[in-house]
Amino acid sequence: MRGATVYYLKILLAICTVHEMAGGLIRNTTDAAYKKYLSLRSLPFEDCGSLYRVNYLDIESCSTLPCSMKRNAIIKVTVLFDDNGNGVTFLKHEVRWVFNYIKTQAAISPDPCDGDHDCIMSASDGKTYWANIFVNETLPVMRGSMLWESKDECNQNLICFEVPVLITV
Incomplete structure (x- = not known):
């Protein structure tokens, strides 16, 4: 269990590092994903x-x-x-x-x-x-x-x- 927690923390750290390096690329991707989600819920x-x-x-x-x-x-x-x-x-x-x-x-x-x-x-x-x-x-x-x-x-x-x-x- 502890190994899995450490693994997920490493993934989270990598995501945060990529976010900083990408200058908001993740935020833009998140916005695009949210808009896609809205379109799927739309009439x-x-x-x-x-x-x-x-x-x-x-x-x-x-x-x-x-x-x-x-x-x-x-x-x-x-x-x-x-x-x-x-x-x-x-x-x-x-x-x-x-x-x-x-x-x-x-x-x-x-x-x-x-x-x-x-x-x-x-x-x-x-x-x-x-x-x-x-x-x-x-x-x-x-x-x-x-x-x-x-x-x-x-x-x-x-x-x-x-x-x-x-x-x-």
Whole structure:
């Protein structure tokens, strides 16, 4: 037992030495591993041309696809993304329901997401924002998708993802 403890202590010392010599390489590797872990825990989505990498997507009460969304419900959507250190502080959302190639505008709140609403925050692993989407009572009861685009003040598309949904009553 004692030999194993000494062995593990030597490994720990080697790791610490490598960390010092590598000037933060381990920290960067740890950050990358954490982001990979987040992406594995994320709700699956299709990226449709994001400028920034989406590391994690959470849609309230949705754990499998298609996301079941009840008419007349308000559902919180949370996104963790990497803004590459650009200090994103404003996001204007364009969200549409897509059914058989017909797109219908969705109601989002708050929109825009800016400093007045506390909906976009810096995190140690990037930026996070949240918004609530209203599932309109006139949407058809059927499968489709939710197409979510978040743009900056200049209307540049920063984040874009699409998620399969099932509208229910």
